[in-house]
Amino acid sequence: MASKGTHALSLRILAECKTTKARACKLKLPHYVVDTPVFMPVGTQGTLKGLIPEQLEELDCKIILGNTYHLGNRPGHELLEKAGGLHNFMKWNRCLLTDSGGFQMVSLLKLAEITEEGVKFQSPHDDSEMMLTPEMSIQIQNSIGADIIMQLDDVVHSCVTGPRVEEAMYRTIRWLDRCLKAHQRPHDQNIFPIVQGGLYPELRKKCVQELIKREVPGYAIGGLSGGESKDDFWKMVTLSTEYLPKDKPRYLMGVGFAVDLVVCVALGCDMFDCVFPTRTARFGNALVPTGNLALKNKMYAKDFRPIDDQCPCSTCKQYTRAYLHTIVTNETVSCQLLTVHNVAYQLTLMTSIQQSIIEDRFPQFIQNFFDKQFPHTDYPQWALDALASVNVFLKKS
Numbered sequence: 451m452a453s454k455g456t457h458a459l460s461l462r463i464l465a466e467c468k469t470t471k472a473r474a475c476k477l478k479l480p481h482y483v484v485d486t487p488v489f490m491p492v493g494t495q496g497t498l499k500g501l502i503p504e505q506l507e508e509l510d511c512k513i514i515l516g517n518t519y520h521l522g523n524r525p526g527h528e529l530l531e532k533a534g535g536l537h538n539f540m541k542w543n544r545c546l547l548t549d550s551g552g553f554q555m556v557s558l559l560k561l562a563e564i565t566e567e568g569v570k571f572q573s574p575h576d577d578s579e580m581m582l583t584p585e586m587s588i589q590i591q592n593s594i595g596a597d598i599i600m601q602l603d604d605v606v607h608s609c610v611t612g613p614r615v616e617e618a619m620y621r622t623i624r625w626l627d628r629c630l631k632a633h634q635r636p637h638d639q640n641i642f643p644i645v646q647g648g649l650y651p652e653l654r655k656k657c658v659q660e661l662i663k664r665e666v667p668g669y670a671i672g673g674l675s676g677g678e679s680k681d682d683f684w685k686m687v688t689l690s691t692e693y694l695p696k697d698k699p700r701y702l703m704g705v706g707f708a709v710d711l712v713v714c715v716a717l718g719c720d721m722f723d724c725v726f727p728t729r730t731a732r733f734g735n736a737l738v739p740t741g742n743l744a745l746k747n748k749m750y751a752k753d754f755r756p757i758d759d760q761c762p763c764s765t766c767k768q769y770t771r772a773y774l775h776t777i778v779t780n781e782t783v784s785c786q787l788l789t790v791h792n793v794a795y796q797l798t799l800m801t802s803i804q805q806s807i808i809e810d811r812f813p814q815f816i817q818n819f820f821d822k823q824f825p826h827t828d829y830p831q832w833a834l835d836a837l838a839s840v841n842v843f844l845k846k847s
């Protein structure tokens with residue numbers, strides 16, 4: 451188990467917002483230095499659909515997420531180990547984060563069953579029964595070699611209530627201890643535990659209190675953004691950051707809608723991931739400061755403007771909405787062009803947030819952001835409440 455001071459990361463707080471709980475940091479990881487708040491695009495087989503590592507570098511993306519479940523299946527962790535880890539295999543020299551594989555299993559495989567030992571599931575290749583234990587998850591993630599790895603947690607849907615939530619929370623802590631014990635590379639890989647506890651404030655608080663007794667390099671907030679009300683969502687987020695130590699990074703899992711990012715940065719989160727921006731690109735949707743352009747719509751057939759004339763991405767420099775409208779059904783090409791743009795949108799948004807925190811104008815940034823997203827000032831009530839809880843009161847202009 452790693453002892454104090456031996457973690458493979460360092461977090462330097464550059465600025466703290468004087469109004470909200472937001473902070474801007476330099477997160478030094480084994481492969482690269484990441485500026486936070488940061489959005490991490492999600493790759494599946496070690497690559498983002500339609501993008502190659504050079505394009506990600508061009509976008510100045512510094513950290514991406516890989517799915518352990520997919521990587522464990524293909525190419526397989528033994529092969530990854532032979533290849534010298536995923537960084538070397540996919541020629542990506544910057545930071546990687548891998549999930550534990552558990553969430554993917556529970557959501558993808560119908561027959562997954564959770565026992566104290568681990569997640570039992572039927573092999574997708576034949577009918578044999580397999581088991582993902584906390585130890586195996588860490589062994590696979592040690593072979594992949596990501597800068598940040600995740601503990602295996604007992605995942606329950608955010609709408610589940612009752613004793614199962616408490617059971618999952620305590621099991622997650624027991625599994626954390628097994629993961630920490632199994633971790634072979636604390637000198638160059640950082641393991642993050644996951645705050646669970648469903649929508650029960652007492653359980654969440656208890657979970658954080660247990661996790662911070664362990665010597666870990668950072669924390670993830672899990673079990674949210676799965677269909678719970680937005681009101682429950684923000685309250686669980688802010689409660690978690692309230693009790694987490696300030697000197698370690700906080701990663702809010704599975705969150706990536708622009709409005710959610712802005713609010714949750716204000717609530718004190720540093721890192722985010724979500725499949726939404728790249729997934730929605732495949733359906734012809736481009737993210738813009740006013741929301742979303744559905745490029746299939748006929749209204750773009752003769753629109754010779756770029757998706758966003760302020761966007762620095764290669765798609766916006768070269769192509770018009772009219773052109774993208776005509777090729778939007780050709781998935782391979784349009785998917786690549788729109789993925790580049792949507793990743794650029796997310797990264798630009800986070801850079802702007804970070805800059806505004808450093809320059810101590812984050813509250814004004816939030817107001818401007820919401821003015822663009824909601825030109826009729828029909829701000830969602832949950833966002834108004836969440837922001838008010840950190841002293842930001844949106845004005846209806």
Ligand SMILES: [Zn+2]
Pocket residue numbers: 757758761762763764765766767790791792794
């Ligand atoms: Zn663009």
